[in-house]
Amino acid sequence: MEKLILFVDDSPTMRSSVSFCLRNAGYRVTEAEDGQDGLVKLQSIKDEGESVALIITDINMPKMDGIAFILKVKETDSKFVPILVLTTEAEKSMIEKGRAAGASGWLLKPFQSEQLLWAVKKVVWPK
Amino acid sequence: MSEQDETLEIFFSETDELLRAAEESLLALESEPESASDIEQLFRSVHTMKSGAAMVGFMGISEYAHLVENLLERLRSRKLAVTNNLITFLLDAVDFIRSMVDQVSQGEAEVDPEILNQRKSQVKRYLGVEAVGASAEEQEPEAPAKEPVEEADEVFSFYKIGLRFEKHLFYSGQDPLLLLLNLSELGEFVQVVPDLSGLPDYENFSVYDLHISWQLIIKTKFPREDLEDVFMFVKDDNDISIEDITKRYREGVDIELAEKKLGEVLVEESKITEEVLTGALEKQKMLGEILVDEGKVKREDLEKAVAKQEESRKVYRKTTIRVDVEKVDSLVNLGEELGIGLSKTQSLLEKQTGSAPTEVLEEMENLLKVNREFQERVARVRMFPLEGTFRRFQRMARDLALEQNKEVKVIITGLDTELDKEVIEHCTDPLKHLVRNCVDHGIETPEEREAKGKPTSGTITLKAYQRGGRVFVEISEDGQGIDLANIRKKAVEKGWIQEDEVLTEQALLQFIFKPGFSTAAEVTELSGRGVGMDVVRTQLDQLGGTIEVRTEKEKGTTFVLCLPLTSALMEVLHVIVQGTSYLVPVQIVAGTEKFDQALIKNVGAEERVYPFRGDYLPIVDVAKILNLGTPSVNGNSTVVIFVDTGQKVFGIPVDELLNSQQIIVKTLETNYRSVKGLAGATILGDGSVSLVLDLLGIEEMVFKDSFKGDIDHEVEKEGKSV
Numbered sequence: 001m002e003k004l005i006l007f008v009d010d011s012p013t014m015r016s017s018v019s020f021c022l023r024n025a026g027y028r029v030t031e032a033e034d035g036q037d038g039l040v041k042l043q044s045i046k047d048e049g050e051s052v053a054l055i056i057t058d059i060n061m062p063k064m065d066g067i068a069f070i071l072k073v074k075e076t077d078s079k080f081v082p083i084l085v086l087t088t089e090a091e092k093s094m095i096e097k098g099r100a101a102g103a104s105g106w107l108l109k110p111f112q113s114e115q116l117l118w119a120v121k122k123v124v125w126p127k
Numbered sequence: 128m129s130e131q132d133e134t135l136e137i138f139f140s141e142t143d144e145l146l147r148a149a150e151e152s153l154l155a156l157e158s159e160p161e162s163a164s165d166i167e168q169l170f171r172s173v174h175t176m177k178s179g180a181a182m183v184g185f186m187g188i189s190e191y192a193h194l195v196e197n198l199l200e201r202l203r204s205r206k207l208a209v210t211n212n213l214i215t216f217l218l219d220a221v222d223f224i225r226s227m228v229d230q231v232s233q234g235e236a237e238v239d240p241e242i243l244n245q246r247k248s249q250v251k252r253y254l255g256v257e258a259v260g261a262s263a264e265e266q267e268p269e270a271p272a273k274e275p276v277e278e279a280d281e282v283f284s285f286y287k288i289g290l291r292f293e294k295h296l297f298y299s300g301q302d303p304l305l306l307l308l309n310l311s312e313l314g315e316f317v318q319v320v321p322d323l324s325g326l327p328d329y330e331n332f333s334v335y336d337l338h339i340s341w342q343l344i345i346k347t348k349f350p351r352e353d354l355e356d357v358f359m360f361v362k363d364d365n366d367i368s369i370e371d372i373t374k375r376y377r378e379g380v381d382i383e384l385a386e387k388k389l390g391e392v393l394v395e396e397s398k399i400t401e402e403v404l405t406g407a408l409e410k411q412k413m414l415g416e417i418l419v420d421e422g423k424v425k426r427e428d429l430e431k432a433v434a435k436q437e438e439s440r441k442v443y444r445k446t447t448i449r450v451d452v453e454k455v456d457s458l459v460n461l462g463e464e465l466g467i468g469l470s471k472t473q474s475l476l477e478k479q480t481g482s483a484p485t486e487v488l489e490e491m492e493n494l495l496k497v498n499r500e501f502q503e504r505v506a507r508v509r510m511f512p513l514e515g516t517f518r519r520f521q522r523m524a525r526d527l528a529l530e531q532n533k534e535v536k537v538i539i540t541g542l543d544t545e546l547d548k549e550v551i552e553h554c555t556d557p558l559k560h561l562v563r564n565c566v567d568h569g570i571e572t573p574e575e576r577e578a579k580g581k582p583t584s585g586t587i588t589l590k591a592y593q594r595g596g597r598v599f600v601e602i603s604e605d606g607q608g609i610d611l612a613n614i615r616k617k618a619v620e621k622g623w624i625q626e627d628e629v630l631t632e633q634a635l636l637q638f639i640f641k642p643g644f645s646t647a648a649e650v651t652e653l654s655g656r657g658v659g660m661d662v663v664r665t666q667l668d669q670l671g672g673t674i675e676v677r678t679e680k681e682k683g684t685t686f687v688l689c690l691p692l693t694s695a696l697m698e699v700l701h702v703i704v705q706g707t708s709y710l711v712p713v714q715i716v717a718g719t720e721k722f723d724q725a726l727i728k729n730v731g732a733e734e735r736v737y738p739f740r741g742d743y744l745p746i747v748d749v750a751k752i753l754n755l756g757t758p759s760v761n762g763n764s765t766v767v768i769f770v771d772t773g774q775k776v777f778g779i780p781v782d783e784l785l786n787s788q789q790i791i792v793k794t795l796e797t798n799y800r801s802v803k804g805l806a807g808a809t810i811l812g813d814g815s816v817s818l819v820l821d822l823l824g825i826e827e828m829v830f831k832d833s834f835k836g837d838i839d840h841e842v843e844k845e846g847k848s849v
Contacts, residue, residue, distance in 0.1 A: 054300075074298065080335075082300025104300035105360035122360060125305055 003053035003124055004028045004045065008038040008069065009086070010061045014109075018056065018086070021113040022120070026127075027053075035064025039072055052081055053124045059087040059094065070101040082123035086111060138183045140449060142228050145172040145179075147518060149221050153214055154521060158536060160209035161317060169217075170199045176224065187237040188227045194250040195220050201254070215529070216253065218522075220246075283346050284373040285317065286354060290341040291366035297335055301361055307341070309357045312582060314347025344372070452548065455508050462502040463791055467810050469495050502791075506547070510692070513591045513600070514542035516551055520562045524587055527566040534573050534584035535566060541591035546598050550690055553670045554600070557663040561602045561686050562587065564660075569606030569684055579681060581605070598692060603685035609678040614638050636676050640664040668772065668823055671697060671714055697792050699819060701811075702768065703783035705750050708817045710809065711779070713787055715822060717771040722764040722780050737778050739769050746778040747829050749820065753804050772826050792819055804828055 005027050009015050019029040030045060030052075032038040038057065045052055055073065059066035070083055082104040089095075095106050104123050107116065152169035156162060177192035195217070201207040223246055227237045237243070288310070292303055307319075325338045332338075347354070351369060358367045418424040473491045521537040528535035546554075570576075570585035577583050590601040611632060618624045618638045638644055642661040667674050671691045678684040691697070691714075699710035720739055728736050728743060736743035746767060764780035792807040806821035 080297050080300060082302075099299070099364065102299050119360075122309060122357070123300060123302075123305065125302070125308075 002028045006030050006052045006055045008032040008057040025117050034061040035069030038069050055083045056086050059089045067101050074102045138179050139232050145176050146225050148172045157214050166202050187243050286345050287370045287372045288343050289368040292337050293365050294336045296337045313349045314345045317344040317346050319343040458505045466498050509548050510545040511548050513544050517589050533570050536584050537587045539589045544591035557666045560663050565604040569604040598690045600688040605683040608680040611635050700787050701785040702781040704781050710817050710819045715770045717769045720767045722767050770822050772822050
């Protein structure tokens with residue numbers, strides 16, 4: 001079974017292009033619109049007896065932003081799941097905040113599929 | 128045996144071991160060129176061979192080994208680097224020594240002096256002794272004029288990488304092992320040392336914290352940035368150090384230092400001279416002497432202990448002897464005859480119970496038991512570990528890969544697993560074919576592998592283990608896997624299946640064992656000897672073994688061979704067909720059905736079929752096939768036994784199904800002549816003779832040869848009665 005990645009971003013364009021890239025590379029992707037939706041999706045994945053291999057999240061999102069989302073995830077039993085941040089946010093202080101919250105890596109938009117996949121490979125075990 | 132002969136025997140068996148050890152070290156060195164212990168073992172092996180050969184008067188071997196030893200001495204002192212070229216050359220040198228030894232063991236001259244001289248100057252060229260004079264003898268084509276310089280190493284760098292992770296690494300979703308895995312894709316780990324000193328005691332241990340740090344040395348073609356890149360996400364919060372030690376490392380000062388004796392290091396660095404060291408070492412006392420001097424141990428106790436130790440070493444050395452196989456075989460035969468005699472006596476005694484006291488019968492029972500164990504033990508003597516066979520394949524895979532410019536690592540496990548000598552001999556060819564297949568068709572070229580994100584060097588694993596009364600040999604590689612779509616295409620082309628036929632993966636894979644599957648397109652220079660997987664299957668069948676295959680695209684293929692421990696013992700079903708008793712090898716029995724005459728159906732005019740597990744399968748009349756010509760076919764049948772020969776499944780109606788038992792098969796050739804359809808005969812416990820059916824042979828007779836002959840005829844007759 002292909003590894004499952006949860007991708008959280010409020011932009012539908014972003015969601016479809018990232019999902020496309022990941023699916024192309026042989027991963028399964030579940031999409032979420034914001035942090036809150038991300039937590040719901042995470043729970044329902046768990047309810048189905050599955051587990052995510054990686055979470056990729058945006059920072060600036062309505063309802064619940066990326067940092068808050070990461071902090072919430074760290075309170076669940078998915079706390080050891082690697083989390084990559086994919087954002088336009090390049091501010092040093094923000095990156096620090098993300099790291100403190102427990103992000104595994106920080107990637108900048110716009111992304112190139114090669115870079116993204118290469119980063120994913122760094123934190124997800126091969127099948 | 129004269130004393131001289133005995134010495135020779137010892138020399139041959141020792142040299143055999145040494146050659147194997149040398150080869151082993153060379154292969155190990157190939158994957159770990161810096162391994163001092165392997166260089167040392169190699170050196171010792173050749174050195175011992177040299178002196179041994181001189182002792183028994185084989186001067187050619189000795190002289191050649193002496194030169195090779197000189198060459199190895201340079202390796203040992205690191206004046207020469209281990210390169211692939213050099214290893215190939217040395218493997219060749221080992222082969223040459225072996226060929227000389229083989230010659231003399233057959234009582235012939237070691238070698239043509241001219242060839243020996245050529246070989247010797249080859250080595251000398253490596254040694255640089257004959258740098259000028261060599262050109263005169265340039266006619267030998269295989270003489271590598273290439274300098275054994277460190278060309279291959281030139282592009283590699285060595286980095287020492289220290290990984291001190293922060294305790295809470297796991298909370299940031301990072302996994303140190305995954306990092307190591309990613310790093311391993313950039314090169315080869317020369318050394319990995321975990322530091323466990325940070326592990327807390329039991330009470331303070333938390334499984335969510337990381338307590339281990341690592342220090343490793345990697346040999347890589349990639350620049351430093353690529354190494355740093357692996358740690359991109361963790362380098363800020365953790366203590367990651369990367370140091371280029373290419374220079375230090377190659378000079379052998381860095382890592383090897385720890386393994387060397389202090390004295391040697393001091394001499395090497397010219398702090399003291401060799402003489403000073405030797406002088407100092409002489410002053411050093413042995414442990415025992417020191418203890419005696421200090422009054423901790425009495426001298427006589429020490430001497431006793433030393434004597435005991437020596438005795439034990441002597442015993443250890445004596446634990447193996449070489450025995451002619453014929454001697455063992457005659458023991459097997461005698462044990463068998465003893466068993467038959469005992470069985471007969473027993474049944475004679477039982478017939479006249481009135482006169483035979485129970486003690487006698489009990490004693491008989493006991494003797495039979497002892498004899499059974501005796502036979503088993505003797506069968507064990509014929510068993511050998513698979514080690515030699517596996518080592519040979521390791522070497523073969525390496526050579527094959529080299530010829531095809533592929534990189535292959537061969538891992539062998541379960542070397543102690545023992546098998547009957549005869550089984551080993553008969554499974555060597557099929558195994559060889561499979562290993563060859565792995566290299567030829569499984570493992571991709573380094574470029575292809577790299578493009579797929581796999582390590583450039585492929586891995587072939589040979590694994591043996593015993594489970595129950597059978598030995599399993601697994602051969603797996605991490606290559607491209609078998610293309611199922613391709614198999615389907617071919618099967619359709621051959622008309623074996625319909626285009627739209629739905630088949631399981633396993634069913635599709637079975638086609639590779641079908642005769643005629645292998646096509647010219649697949650025949651490479653190496654595996655093309657007209658031998659396909661069908662031959663592998665047939666050879667294993669004859670041996671009473673089976674083969675299974677698993678494959679996954681881009682992950683590789685695994686073949687699992689299931690072999691009997693010994694070919695002499697066979698598990699059989701005892702059946703009665705029209706009053707005659709036959710034995711059917713259990714391992715190919717697929718199942719049994721109650722016989723009902725009404726269920727037989729005629730298919731065309733050629734085949735009669737019988738329902739079995741939802742299919743209609745052909746049934747075969749054994750008595751007819753073997754030309755025993757008994758009338759009233761199937762009249763008394765009560766059961767149909769279905770057998771699966773791997774090519775075909777068919778049924779055999781029998782009158783009676785008795786028990787299953789282990790028997791020792793005797794071939795008919797020895798006393799009579801070979802009979803098609805019969806694998807041999809055995810004497811049953813009650814002293815009666817029973818025939819073992821050769822179902823492959825029967826299958827051939829029924830489904831290939833006699834389509835137009837007997838069967839037609841038979842079916843015609845049959846047709847009326849149904």
